[in-house]
Amino acid sequence: MNQKAHITQTALSLFxxxxxxxxxxxxxxxxxxxxQGLMYNFYPSKEALLTAILMEGMADVQESMVAYxxxxxxxxxxxxxxxxxxxTVVARQEFWRLFHAIRTQKIVxxxxxxxxxxxxxxxxxxxxxxxxxxQYPNPTQEARLLFAQIDxxxxxxxxxxxxxxxxxxxxxxxKKYA
Amino acid sequence: MNQKAHITQTALSLFxxxxxxxxxxxxxxxxxxxxQGLMYNFYPSKEALLTAILMEGMADVQESMVAYxxxxxxxxxxxxxxxxxxxTVVARQEFWRLFHAIRTQKIVxxxxxxxxxxxxxxxxxxxxxxxxxxQYPNPTQEARLLFAQIDxxxxxxxxxxxxxxxxxxxxxxxKKYA
Amino acid sequence: MNQKAHITQTALSLFxxxxxxxxxxxxxxxxxxxxQGLMYNFYPSKEALLTAILMEGMADVQESMVAYxxxxxxxxxxxxxxxxxxxTVVARQEFWRLFHAIRTQKIVxxxxxxxxxxxxxxxxxxxxxxxxxxQYPNPTQEARLLFAQIDxxxxxxxxxxxxxxxxxxxxxxxKKYA
Amino acid sequence: MNQKAHITQTALSLFxxxxxxxxxxxxxxxxxxxxQGLMYNFYPSKEALLTAILMEGMADVQESMVAYxxxxxxxxxxxxxxxxxxxTVVARQEFWRLFHAIRTQKIVxxxxxxxxxxxxxxxxxxxxxxxxxxQYPNPTQEARLLFAQIDxxxxxxxxxxxxxxxxxxxxxxxKKYA
DNA sequence: GATGAATGAGGGTTCATTCAT
DNA sequence: AATGAATGAACCCTCATTCAT
Numbered sequence: 001m002n003q004k005a006h007i008t009q010t011a012l013s014l015f016x017x018x019x020x021x022x023x024x025x026x027x028x029x030x031x032x033x034x035x036q037g038l039m040y041n042f043y044p045s046k047e048a049l050l051t052a053i054l055m056e057g058m059a060d061v062q063e064s065m066v067a068y069x070x071x072x073x074x075x076x077x078x079x080x081x082x083x084x085x086x087x088t089v090v091a092r093q094e095f096w097r098l099f100h101a102i103r104t105q106k107i108v109x110x111x112x113x114x115x116x117x118x119x120x121x122x123x124x125x126x127x128x129x130x131x132x133x134x135q136y137p138n139p140t141q142e143a144r145l146l147f148a149q150i151d152x153x154x155x156x157x158x159x160x161x162x163x164x165x166x167x168x169x170x171x172x173x174x175k176k177y178a
Numbered sequence: 179m180n181q182k183a184h185i186t187q188t189a190l191s192l193f194x195x196x197x198x199x200x201x202x203x204x205x206x207x208x209x210x211x212x213x214q215g216l217m218y219n220f221y222p223s224k225e226a227l228l229t230a231i232l233m234e235g236m237a238d239v240q241e242s243m244v245a246y247x248x249x250x251x252x253x254x255x256x257x258x259x260x261x262x263x264x265x266t267v268v269a270r271q272e273f274w275r276l277f278h279a280i281r282t283q284k285i286v287x288x289x290x291x292x293x294x295x296x297x298x299x300x301x302x303x304x305x306x307x308x309x310x311x312x313q314y315p316n317p318t319q320e321a322r323l324l325f326a327q328i329d330x331x332x333x334x335x336x337x338x339x340x341x342x343x344x345x346x347x348x349x350x351x352x353k354k355y356a
Numbered sequence: 357m358n359q360k361a362h363i364t365q366t367a368l369s370l371f372x373x374x375x376x377x378x379x380x381x382x383x384x385x386x387x388x389x390x391x392q393g394l395m396y397n398f399y400p401s402k403e404a405l406l407t408a409i410l411m412e413g414m415a416d417v418q419e420s421m422v423a424y425x426x427x428x429x430x431x432x433x434x435x436x437x438x439x440x441x442x443x444t445v446v447a448r449q450e451f452w453r454l455f456h457a458i459r460t461q462k463i464v465x466x467x468x469x470x471x472x473x474x475x476x477x478x479x480x481x482x483x484x485x486x487x488x489x490x491q492y493p494n495p496t497q498e499a500r501l502l503f504a505q506i507d508x509x510x511x512x513x514x515x516x517x518x519x520x521x522x523x524x525x526x527x528x529x530x531k532k533y534a
Numbered sequence: 535m536n537q538k539a540h541i542t543q544t545a546l547s548l549f550x551x552x553x554x555x556x557x558x559x560x561x562x563x564x565x566x567x568x569x570q571g572l573m574y575n576f577y578p579s580k581e582a583l584l585t586a587i588l589m590e591g592m593a594d595v596q597e598s599m600v601a602y603x604x605x606x607x608x609x610x611x612x613x614x615x616x617x618x619x620x621x622t623v624v625a626r627q628e629f630w631r632l633f634h635a636i637r638t639q640k641i642v643x644x645x646x647x648x649x650x651x652x653x654x655x656x657x658x659x660x661x662x663x664x665x666x667x668x669q670y671p672n673p674t675q676e677a678r679l680l681f682a683q684i685d686x687x688x689x690x691x692x693x694x695x696x697x698x699x700x701x702x703x704x705x706x707x708x709k710k711y712a
Numbered sequence: 713g714a715t716g717a718a719t720g721a722g723g724g725t726t727c728a729t730t731c732a733t
Numbered sequence: 734a735a736t737g738a739a740t741g742a743a744c745c746c747t748c749a750t751t752c753a754t
Contacts, residue, residue: 003717019283021199024744035719037747046745101282104275104337105197117338141350145327148347152330153323159282160295169326172319181734202727213736215730224728359738375639377555380723391740393726402724457638460631460693461553473694497706501683504703508686509679515638516651525682528675537713558748569715571751580749 004042007032012053016094020050020102051111057095058115064088065123074130079178081127082150086170089154097158123147146177182220185210189217190231194272198228198280229289235273236293242266243301252308257356259305260328264348267332275336301325324355360398363388368409372450376406376458407467413451414471420444421479430486435534437483438506442526445510453514479503502533538576541566545573546587550628554584554636585645591629592649598622599657608664613712615661616684620704623688631692657681680711 010032014023025046029036043049064087068080089096102108103116128143136142153173157166188210192201203224207214221227242265246258267274280286281294306321314320331351335344366388370379381402385392399405420443424436445452458464459472484499492498509529513522544566548557559580563570577583598621602614623630636642637650662677670676687707691700 017284019199021197022283025746026744036745037720038718040746041717044746097282101279104279106200117341138350141346144347145331145350145354148330148334149323149327150330151334152326152328155333156298156326156329163295168319169322172316172323176323203729204727207737214728215737216735218729219734373640375555377553378639381725382723392724393741394739396725397738400725453638457635460635462556473697494706497702500703501687501706501710504686504690505679505683506686507690508682508684511689512654512682512685519651524675525678528672528679532679559750560748563716570749571716572714574750575713 003034003038007034007039007042008049008053011049012094012098015050015053016097016101020098020105020107047107050107053095054099054108054112057092057099058112058119060092060095061088062119069126074133075178077130078127079174081123082170082173082178085150085154086166089157090166093158093161096154100155100158120147149173181212181216185212185217185220186227186231186234189227190272190276193228193231194275194279198276225285228285231273232277232286232290235270235277236290236297238270238273239266240297247304252311253356255308256305256324257352259301260348260351260356263328263332264344267335268344271336271339274332278333278336298325327351359390359394363390363395363398364405364409367405368450368454371406371409372453372457376454376461376463403463406463409451410455410464410468413448413455414468414475416448416451417444418475425482430489431534433486434483435530437479438526438529438534441506441510442522445513446522449514449517452510456511456514476503505529537568537572541568541573541576542583542587542590545583546628546632549584549587550632550635554632581641584641587629588633588642588646591626591633592646592653594626594629595622596653603660608667609712611664612661612680613708615657616704616707616712619684619688620700623691624700627692627695630688634689634692654681683707 007028011023011028014028014031025039026036029039039049043052064084065081068077068084071077071080103112124140124143124147127146128140131139131142131146150173153166153169157164157169185206189201189206192206192209203217204214207217217224217227221230242262243259246255246262249255249258277286281290302318302321302325305324306318309317309320309324328351331344331347335342335347363384367379367384370384370387381395382392385395395405399408420440421437424433424440427433427436459468480496480499480503483502484496487495487498487502506529509522509525513520513525541562545557545562548562548565559573560570563573573580573583577586598618599615602611602618605611605614633642637646658674658677658681661680662674665673665676665680684707687700687703691698691703
């Protein structure tokens with residue numbers, strides 16, 4: 001792996017583990033085995049490093065959704081969304097832990113606030129469309145509730161990955177909706 | 179209000195508004211209108227102040243649950259739990275915002291990790307008991323799902339109190355379960 | 357002397373001796389015998405410290421000019437200006453050394469550029485008025501030349517206070533103009 | 535132009551424009567279009583680069599004086615000195631701006647302090663000789679005053695090239711002395 | 713000669729904490 | 734109890750310098 005990717009990955013690990021604010025550049029450098037100053041050859045600031053990590057993570061999520069966004073069958077569409085979310089959260093656990101922990105902070109609101117709201121709205125809208133096809137009453141509210149449910153499930157999993165059986169939850173959720 | 183409570187409340191406000199890490203003791207003192215050093219007459223450190231705030235908040239939550247924990251009718255019990263949660267989140271929004279923002283951090287995991295897990299387990303167990311009475315298949319999983327749903331709902335509300343209609347969500351949730 | 361004045365004076369000494377850019381906050385603190393952080397109780401930044409020093413120095417100069425600005429007799433007015441300049445340069449040598457060394461730098465241009473130009477123009481105008489009364493041909497140009505002469509004299513003195521006999525120069529200048 | 539001269543000239547431009555301390559090696563390299571490390575093939579350090587620039591500039595000044603140092607007629611000699619000084623300041627403005635801005639700093643005092651004092655003394659002596667021929671009373675003091683005047687004029691010009699009419703000042707000075 | 717990734721000392725600044733008053 | 738001046742460790746960042754290629 002090249003130096004930039006190595007530093008970025010190390011930073012993500014530490015940010016996820018102990019928080020952005022509690023992670024110093026020197027800690028990242030030490031764990032990555034490079035000099036402090038080197039980070040600034042790749043990113044102009046600590047905040048820029050965070051931004052890059054968040055942007056890349058969001059792009060990955062977007063990409064994983066492209067695969068099933070066009071699914072016509074409503075049950076399949078819901079199933080794909082739930083499965084895809086669980087899959088990406090497990091696969092990129094560190095990113096999600098960081099994102100969930102930091103998404104209330106001003107710095108992230110500035111960077112990702114609007115994109116995140118837009119993405120959320122888009123997902124809710126798609127869920128609503130599919131729930132409507134399945135004859136749910138009040139599909140928009142139901143979609144919001146389902147979104148909250150998935151988000152809550154992910155949040156609780158990230159809070160305690162060992163104690164929270166995400167796949168059992170996923171199964172249960174699929175049984176209910178798809 | 180006595181000095182200690184005044185300082186503690188001021189700290190909670192600032193922690194909730196701008197984060198624990200971004201709030202300095204001098205800011206708290208300035209906003210509270212007291213000298214910087216005074217806080218140390220009541221708490222040995224900034225972390226102890228945070229701990230006290232979190233403990234107190236958790237105790238309040240516990241207390242609010244005592245009122246309905248003995249409810250016999252399962253639908254009423256579920257209704258009370260949902261309503262009580264929403265009520266406390268709205269009434270003590272600052273505490274919940276702080277708690278949700280910070281609950282993944284090591285410092286909080288150390289302090290509240292175990293109590294929180296215990297409280298969660300207790301709630302889930304109660305929910306499961308009631309769902310079982312209502313003949314839900316797989317009531318334990320269903321309880322976990324409901325817990326996640328409530329938690330997710332609260333989280334999304336705290337993320338954007340103006341844009342997220344908590345009461346409409348509550349109504350929808352009540353319609354489904356109670 | 358109080359701490360603030362002590363720190364400010366120490367900073368002026370070091371700035372004058374080795375330049376603003378070559379003087380670190382830690383050097384000032386060490387020489388002043390206080391902790392680094394203390395300076396920030398009095399000035400919000402290193403630049404603010406410099407600004408305060410420059411502003412105060414300029415105010416002193418202004419004040420010393422008030423005493424003779426109203427002098428009616430042209431020869432006396434010129435004499436007073438020359439003597440006052442020499443006196444203040446000798447008395448506040450550190451300030452002048454700092455000011456002469458730093459006045460070309462952007463940071464000072466931003467802080468004092470306009471005030472300095474205005475003050476210079478005012479002095480030149482007064483000199484011109486007095487030279488006109490003394491029947492000098494082209495008094496405005498002559499005033500500019502005299503201003504340059506005084507400035508050059510001061511500059512060379514500050515460059516080498518021991519090797520440059522400022523008072524002999526002053527005497528010679530007074531002989532020519534007053 | 536060869537690489538060394540190109541780098542040196544680029545460095546002079548930047549030093550003059552924004553100061554020695556505010557100019558980094560990487561800025562010089564970027565503007566010169568070469569790699570950061572290349573400078574070290576020609577100079578052992580940033581300070582050595584500055585030294586070379588200053589030495590070369592001084593040598594040029596010396597050289598420009600050789601042309602008229604032997605002028606016999608005193609008025610012509612004074613005229614040549616004034617004109618030559620103005621000419622070189624305008625022609626090599628960047629060097630002079632750098633030199634005037636930095637000549638009080640320790641680093642330059644160490645390098646050029648003694649040579650500069652020697653050159654100044656030599657010029658003053660020549661001026662005195664010519665002033666004596668013109669029957670000025672106290673020609674040595676008068677020479678020092680003239681030297682200060684020229685230096686002050688140059689300094690004020692460099693401080694504000696657009697606002698200070700150097701050639702008008704030169705004319706006025708020539709009228710007085712030559 | 714020429715490159716630019718890598719280093720690490722040092723800079724300005726913040727802030728939790730202490731303590732004399 | 735209450736003050737706020739004082740401390741010093743730690744933070745983010747810059748940059749002259751080195752060196753493998």
